[in-house]
Every structure is written in structure tokens, then in C-alpha cells.
Amino acid sequence: MASPIDSIQFKHGPKIKNRFFLAPLTNQQSLEDGTLSEDEYKWLTMRAQGGFGMTMTCASHVQEIGKGFPGQLGIWSDSHIEGLTRLADGIKQADSVAIVQLHHAGLRTTKEIVGDTPVTAFDHAESGARGLTNSEVKKLIEDFITGAKRAEKAGFDGVELHGAHSYILCNFLSAEINQREDEYGGSFENRGRILSEIIDGIKSACHREFILGVRLSAEKFGMRTADSVETARKLMNDDVIDFLDMSLWDVFKVAEDEQFAGQSLLSLFTDLERKNVQLGVAGKIRTPQDAEAAMNAGVDWVMLGRAAMLECDFPNKYVNDRNFKPVEMPVPSSYLAAQGLSDKFQVYVRGRWPEFFAD
Numbered sequence: 001m002a003s004p005i006d007s008i009q010f011k012h013g014p015k016i017k018n019r020f021f022l023a024p025l026t027n028q029q030s031l032e033d034g035t036l037s038e039d040e041y042k043w044l045t046m047r048a049q050g051g052f053g054m055t056m057t058c059a060s061h062v063q064e065i066g067k068g069f070p071g072q073l074g075i076w077s078d079s080h081i082e083g084l085t086r087l088a089d090g091i092k093q094a095d096s097v098a099i100v101q102l103h104h105a106g107l108r109t110t111k112e113i114v115g116d117t118p119v120t121a122f123d124h125a126e127s128g129a130r131g132l133t134n135s136e137v138k139k140l141i142e143d144f145i146t147g148a149k150r151a152e153k154a155g156f157d158g159v160e161l162h163g164a165h166s167y168i169l170c171n172f173l174s175a176e177i178n179q180r181e182d183e184y185g186g187s188f189e190n191r192g193r194i195l196s197e198i199i200d201g202i203k204s205a206c207h208r209e210f211i212l213g214v215r216l217s218a219e220k221f222g223m224r225t226a227d228s229v230e231t232a233r234k235l236m237n238d239d240v241i242d243f244l245d246m247s248l249w250d251v252f253k254v255a256e257d258e259q260f261a262g263q264s265l266l267s268l269f270t271d272l273e274r275k276n277v278q279l280g281v282a283g284k285i286r287t288p289q290d291a292e293a294a295m296n297a298g299v300d301w302v303m304l305g306r307a308a309m310l311e312c313d314f315p316n317k318y319v320n321d322r323n324f325k326p327v328e329m330p331v332p333s334s335y336l337a338a339q340g341l342s343d344k345f346q347v348y349v350r351g352r353w354p355e356f357f358a359d
Contacts, residue, residue, distance in 0.1 A: 001298075004291045005319055008053070008301060010242040011276045013157050013211040016097050018053040019295070020315040023282050023305035024101040024160065024215075026058055026069060027345045034061070034074020036083025039342035041090060046340040047308055048094035051315030053301075055096045057087070059103030059162050062147035063140065065114045066168065068105030071344055075100060075147045084154035092155070099211065100151040101160045102144055106168030107177075121171040121178040122185065134182050140168070141194060145201035148210075158211025161198060163231075164247045166221035169195055173231060174222035192231060199240050213243035218265065220249070225257040229268050236277040244269075245303060248283040251294050270298035287326055288318050306353070312339045330358035 004019045029039040048055045060075040061067050067074070074080045084100070091098035107120040107129035118129040119136070132140065148159045163169040171177045172194045178185045184193050195214070202212055214235060218228035235241055246269050255265040266281060282303035285291050291302045307314055310327050317324045327335070336346055336356070349356055
């Protein structure tokens with residue numbers, strides 16, 4: 001089995017120095033027009049300097065109406081390229097591979113945030129989001145591709161398509177949410193068509209060595225586990241992406257779906273044939289031992305979220321001592337500030353995970 005500190009080479013792009021990747025964490029630190037802030041730049045470049053082999057941005061929306069939260073980093077306008085260029089340079093100067101996560105919030109936003117009725121795959125009564133017209137779906141595909149082209153122009157090594165967590169691509173993949181009757185709804189093939197067309201478009205529009213990955217989730221957000229498994233199987237069998245990022249919330253849990261009773265949720269994905277696609281995972285990987293256990297379970301790399309918030313240099317510490325003991329929660333807000341979490345980020349964290357704070 002590979003070690004987390006072994007280098008890894010995708011089909012495309014530069015060699016990655018280790019298998020610790022920074023998760024694309026919501027942090028609400030950028031400016032309201034989507035441009036990069038000093039706080040976001042500091043947060044991400046500190047992780048690159050801390051040894052992460054790949055540093056991924058937060059979800060970056062490809063349409064203005066796709067904004068999902070305040071202070072979100074944007075990639076829907078050429079006005080964002082200047083800040084993105086600075087960010088890509090800062091990450092790469094620290095010998096970390098730089099990736100933008102391309103995103104559209106879909107039904108997981110509000111009229112207050114976007115100034116209009118949210119949009120999604122199909123009319124959704126609970127959220128009040130309306131279904132996109134066929135021509136709007138085509139425009140959405142085009143805007144994901146344009147977002148990738150902006151990332152490339154800014155100097156990023158690649159992009160990840162956010163197909164998880166009930167954001168818009170996940171809405172299309174979901175048999176529960178997507179009740180469309182055109183070529184983008186109904187059958188499993190049709191529900192996945194938008195993702196396939198975005199992938200094809202990015203591969204045609206960007207240079208050959210541009211890295212392309214996809215994030216999926218399972219069991220939640222209107223996704224049946226079997227559909228998540230089949231989507232992962234198709235992406236890897238078609239060999240059309242460089243990496244697949246499975247967001248499982250807990251990589252060590254047992255599958256909840258009765259169809260897979262008693263099976264490790266992670267094993268449903270590690271057991272799939274991968275061809276040239278590298279499989280990674282995120283979810284409660286908090287310690288060196290957790291990272292090693294996930295690698296030993298058969299993934300190619302691990303993604304750290306909350307662990308990276310608490311230890312900006314987790315990979316460097318692991319290189320120096322494979323048994324190092326990460327700081328445990330709760331911690332003072334001053335400690336988090338020293339780890340690059342701005343006041344805005346800490347307000348968000350306190351609302352989501354108050355257990356972080358000792359004060």
C-alpha cells in the first residue's frame with residue numbers, strides 16, 4: 001500500500017509530492033463580488049506552505065446565481081482572474097498543485113443571497129428553486145467550461161467539478177430531485193448527461209495536461225447509494241477524469257442503505273475498477289493513523305478538512321513524525337487565528353461546529 005507521503009502522478013498535470021490534499025472548505029472569507037480577499041489568500045497559501053501536495057480552493061461558483069454562501073470565491077467573471085492568478089502563483093510557489101473547485105449551489109442557496117429565485121434541475125417545492133429550461137441547462141454547461149478556462153488562464157493546474165452535497169450537479173444526478181422529461185432527466189444516463197457534457201467540454205477547451213476531477217457524495221442529498229456507486233463506476237470505466245473525490249463524511253462508517261447492509265461505505269468505491277483514475281476520500285480523517293487506515297483501505301490519496309483547519313502544516317508534521325499527535329478540540333479562537341482562520345471564517349465555524357472553540 002502507498003504511504004501518504006509517497007508522490008502521486010495523475011494521467012495529466014505535474015507530479016504531486018505527497019497524497020495529503022486540502023479539502024475544498026467553505027470559509028466565507030472572500031469579497032461579496034467574488035474576488036479574492038487577503039484572508040482567503042492567507043488561508044490557502046498557509047496550507048500549501050504547510051506541505052499539502054494539492055491545495056484546492058473552496059467551492060467557486062461559475063454563475064452569479066450559483067452563489068451558495070456569503071464571502072464565496074467566484075469564477076463567473078473575468079474580473080476574478082487577477083485574484084485567482086495571484087492565488088495560483090502563491091500555491092504553486094510552495095510546491096503544491098493548485099486546483100479550483102467549480103461549483104453552482106443549485107437549490108442550496110436563497111433569494112437573499114442571489115437576489116433572484118434559485119435554480120436547480122427541476123422545480124423543487126421545499127427550497128422554492130425553479131427548474132432550469134433546456135436552454136438554461138446548455139448555458140450552465142457552457143459556464144462550467146468557461147470557469148475551467150478561467151482557472152487555466154489564471155495558472156491553476158486543474159479543476160474539480162462539485163457533483164456532491166445537493167449542489168446543482170448533484171441535483172441533476174439525483175433520481176429523487178431530477179424529474180425532468182428532456183435529455184437531462186429520467187434515466188440514469190440522462191441524469192448524468194450534464195456532467196458528461198461538462199467533462200467533454202473542458203477536455204476539449206483546456207490544454208492536454210490540465211487536471212480534471214469530480215467530487216461525489218453518497219447516502220445523503222437525494223443521492224441513492226447505488227446511483228453514487230454507478231456514477232463513480234462510469235466515470236472510472238470511461239477513464240475521462242484524472243481523479244475521483246468521494247466525500248463520505250465518515251470514511252470508516254458502514255453503509256446505511258439496506259442494499260449494502262454490513263458493507264463498509266468506502267469499500268463500495270475502492271472495490272471498483274479504476275483504470276487510470278485516482279480515487280481519494282474525505283470524511284473524519286483527523287490523525288496520522290486515520291490517514292494511514294484510509295490509505296490501507298485502498299484509496300490513492302486522502303483529503304483533510306477539519307484536520308487541516310487545526311493544523312495548517314499537518315503534512316509537514318507527518319513527514320517529520322508519523323506518530324505526531326494533532327491538537328485536539330476545543331481550542332482558543334486565538335489558536336485558530338494563528339492557523340489562518342480569519343474572524344469571518346471563525347464566525348462560520350462557530351455556527352457549524354461550536355465544538356472547535358474553548359472560548
